Amino acid sequence: MPSALSPADALNRLLATMARLRDPVGGCPWDLVQDFATIAPYTIEEAYEVEDAIHRGDRGALLDELGDLLFQTVYHAQMAEEEGAFAFADVAETIHRKMVLRHPHVFADSEARTAAEQTQAWEAQKAGERAARAETGTLAGIPLALPALTRAQKLTRRAGRVRFDWPDAAAVLDKLEEEAAELRAELPTADPARLADEVGDLLFVLANLARKLDLDAEACLRGANRKFERRFGVIEATLAQDGRTPADVSLEQMEELWKQAKRQERGET
Structure with missing residues (x-):
């Protein structure tokens, strides 16, 4: 109450x-x-x-x-x-x-705006506020403390306003394949700095793919985390019925239980 x-x-x-x-x-x-x-x-x-x-x-x-x-x-x-x-x-x-x-259309003027028009006006207003704070540059004012995936989306969304962007999600997928190939090429040398650089590029492109699909990259990853926890929990619960733990079975057996958990979620038999 x-x-x-x-x-x-x-x-x-x-x-x-x-x-x-x-x-x-x-x-x-x-x-x-x-x-x-x-x-x-x-x-x-x-x-x-x-x-x-x-x-x-x-x-x-x-x-x-x-x-x-x-x-x-x-x-x-x-x-x-x-x-x-x-x-x-x-x-x-x-x-x-x-x-x-x-929100001048609500509190000051009578001009009706669509949601898209209001978003554009909102961004213009924020740009003016950044200018007043002497924050110059297209990417100014995006907090460093944001989660990395969220910040990647904000950085590239801001760059997209000046047309520095991929045309569509298909183009981002092409870039993703390119970055995956570059990472694969670095695997034989196993140089930590180079691997970190290429993995970062891959994550950055994935964040952009989510943006192009109008998805929140952080929310997507949190959902994947929850799904992994849920399915792994099914593996442990199934094994516990026989008094076993993941340490008692092979990777192949756990993989089969993982597939069973996926089928259960999808309602498949």
């Missing part, structure tokens, strides 16, 4: 809790020694846990994870306030102003 508290009251309670945790007198020893750099990994982790709850369709978990993610924002804002840089109210007001500015 929705809380009886108003949003403002609930938020004020959370802000007070955060301030208490960081109080030099009687606060939490762990919280008191944290800084922006040490908290940042938790912020990223909580965002992924929100995505996981959404993927699983678990609204109870989503409620919990959104709270954890909000707490991260409150945490950073509290530390910034202690430095005299800004406070949570400034964070909220800044995003409020930004959303109003980026």
